[in-house]
Amino acid sequence: MIWTYLFKIRRLFKSKTRILSGSLHYFRVPKEYWRDRLEKLKGAGLNTVQTYIGWNLHEPREGDFIFEDELDVSEFLKIAKDVGLYVIMRPGPYICAEWEWGGFPAWLLTKENMIVRQTKSEAYLAAVQNWFTVLFSQLRDHQWSRGGPIISIQVENEYASYNKDSEYLPWVKNLLTDVGKCFLLKIINETNFFLKGAHLLPDTFLTANFQSVGNAFEVLDKLQPNRPKMVTEFWAGWFDHWGQQGHSTLSPTTFNKTMREILNAGSSVNQYMFHGGTSFGWMAGSNWLSKKQRGTSDTTSYDYDAPLSESGDLTEKWNVTREIIKEFFPKYINDSYVFRRPEIQKYDKVSFCILTHIWDFVHDNEKLLHELEYEQPSASKVSSMEYFKGQFSSPYGYALYQSQVNCNGENKMTISNLHSALSPNMTRVTIFVDKFNISTVNLIDDSIPDEIKFDCRSGEQKTVSFLAENAGRVNFARLDGNFAGLTDTPKFSSYFPLSQNWTQISLPLDELQLRMATTKATTLLVNETQSDFDFPRDTYIDFGKSGCGKGVVFVNGKNLGRYWSTVGPQQTLYLPGPWLKLGENEIIIFEEEQIGEKLVFSSVPRWN
Structure with missing residues (x-):
């Protein structure tokens, strides 16, 4: 089996087949x-789809694994094969991807x-080994050696930029070959990190990440001469974070030049x-700014x-891709296909x-909401959200x-120790005194x-x-200690506490x-499907034009983000048609700042 697999891979390369791939994360x-997007990838002339695996989605609670519905990765791979695509699998366990804690489960x-x-x-x-054992029971039969579409599997993810343990990559590689029976393994990173000490492991090959070519190919040729070259991440654009000016873009002209x-x-x-x-739900991550020692929370849209x-x-850029591939590899283009x-x-x-109102909600459901136990021996100190x-x-x-306090002898009270309570985690917090908002630490300012x-x-x-929000655990650079909520107890000046406890x-x-x-929510009435699919049409909700400020929205129980x-800069949220239904659609919004009179929908996305 091993030799057959390696022979087929060599034949793939010797036939001068080049991997022309596009990234598409099934969980987004x-x-x-899935089929529609994969057909459009194939229609652009590409022959391979690349995807990450989100560990935190598949094992949200230890030992509780999910591979159904939106997480049916086996079905995704079957569709890819049916469409005629190879697959490059990136199982992590760390994936970065502007995803909550880089894919690690909390x-x-x-x-x-x-x-x-x-x-x-x-x-x-132990956790990784258990996860990979379960994961590859799903993936093993989809590998090329068994007639599946998976032709390559990545060893970890961009470890050369981390590179704190010389034994770690070999350990992951051995786990992949032992548990997953995986071959043709690859290691990727920006090439300048390779020069700083990352080494090529046996039976793997290095690939590059970049938005402009620079000296990347010279570095790859130096590190692994006479081997195929591959760019695993040519950044076709970039992601956005809350508070930035405008939507991140890369011009089609530059995109065209670099592809060529x-x-x-x-x-x-x-x-x-x-x-x-889209990073639906709570899954958008945050990136760490080392110089400023703070994070930037990523937007829900991953456009x-x-x-x-x-x-x-x-x-x-889709048209540019198709034109370039038609020029270089004309046989890959099906001119008769209608998209x-x-x-x-x-x-x-x-x-x-x-x-x-949140205070009425807490009051009305106080008994149920307080049925919590803590691993901490006393409630005199707060717990982070992971310990609830x-x-x-x-x-x-x-x-x-x-917490309740008594004021004593001064006209001002000071809440201190906030920096320790909120940093270095990515916790956004609004502080209330007797239900009145006195301050918000929104993580966009340079300091807490x-x-x-x-x-x-x-x-x-x-x-x-x-009111603490997990605004997205850091997914790049600063990964350890990524607790959310209050991680230290705020302190008060000039008071006698009514109670030593925090609820x-x-x-x-x-x-x-x-x-x-x-019992009654905002409703959207859909009278007919109005779509070529068997469900209503997609739409965008424009929260800026709706007069809303900051929050999260649920449609028929689905968390849009x-x-x-x-x-x-993001002003709209994408609402997929499959999540709508004929008749009444329930829309529930948790709004922190302000609310308008009507919810406004749009046929186009909008950034400011």
């Missing part, structure tokens, strides 16, 4: 659209002495991304200015139905922390204040509340909590 695309943080991506953490190695340079060098290529899709737009439409353009509907505006227990506990979404003052007359009793409530806003919040129109 509704399952109903429960890893509860393990003692947890250090990710290093062999000195036995708990980490890569192919003229005799290299294989993967466009990252060919189709970016990436890619050849295929977030909604699956053909862009100018289905997405149908985006601008639905009529709908009036908001104000459901409940109980039916509503979650490391994602929000957490509400509350260490203290905040508020009016408090002697003898008054005050309830201080911290801590998990607010993941999951299906159970949404049912507790409402975060919006933050007052900060931008």
Whole structure:
């Protein structure tokens, strides 16, 4: 089996077949659209699709594995093969990808002495081994050696830029060959990191990442002479983060020039991304700015200015890709193929139905919401979200922390130790005193204040509340200690506490909590499918034009993700048609800042 597999791979290269690939993450695309997107990738002239595997989606709780519905990776691979595509698989365990904690499941943080991506953490190695054992029971039969489409598997992900443990990559490589029975393994990174000490492992080959060619091919030729060259990530655009000015783009002219340079060098290529899709739910990550020692939370849209737009439409870069491949490899183009353009509907505006205020929601459901247990021995200190227990506990979404205080002798009270409580994790927090907002630490400013003052007359009793949001754990550079929520206890000046305890409530806003919040929601009425598919048309919700500020939206129980129109640049959220239904569609919005009168829909995305 081994020799047959290697022979077929050699034959693939000796026949002068070049890997012409595009990245598409199955978990960022509704399952109903997998075939449509893969056919458009094939239609552009590409012969391979590249995808990551999101560990935190497939094992959200330790030992609880999910491979159904949107996570049916086996079905994705079957469709890819049926469409006529090879597959490059990138299983991680770390994937970066502007994805929550780079794909690591949050429960890893509860393990003692947890250090990710290093062999000195036995708990980490055991978790990865267990995960890969289960994962490759799903993937093994889809490898090229068994008649499947997977022709290559990546060893970890961009480890050369991390490179803290010389034994780690060999360990992952051995695990892939032992558990996954994987061959033709590859290691990728920007080539300048390879020169800083990353080494080629036996039976693997190096590939490059870049947006402009530079000296990448010279470096690859130096490190591995007489071997095929490949660009595993030619960045077709870039991602956005909240608070930046405008949407990140790469001009079609530059895209055209670089694609031609890569192919003229005799290299294989993967466009990252060919189709970016959407970081639905709570899964958008954050990137760490080392110089500023803070993170930047990524937007929900992962459009990436890619050849295929977030909604699956053909862009100018798709046309450029097809033209270049037709010039270099004319046999890859099917001139008779007709592509289905997405149908985006601008639905009529709908009036908001104000459901409940967060304080009423907490009060009305206090008994249920407080049914939490803590691993900490006392509630005199706060716990991060990963340590919450109980039916509503979650490391994602929000957490509400509350403590009561007595003011004593001064007109001002100081809340201190905030920097320790909020940093270095990526926790956005709004601070309330008796339900009035006194401050928001939004993670866009350059620094977290260490203290905040508020009016408090002697003898008054005050309830201080911290509404903490996991704004996306850091997915690049600073990976260890990625706790969310308050990780240290805020301190108060000039007071006598009414109670030594903090109450801590998990607010993941999951299906159970949404049912507790409402009997009547904002509804969108869809009278007919109005689509070539067997479901209604896609649409965009424009939160800027709806007068909304910052929050998250659920449609028929599906979490579309975060919006933050007052900060931008993203103003709209993509709502896939498969998630709508004929008749009434329930829309629930958790809004933190402001609300308008009507919810506005659009047929196009918008950035400010």
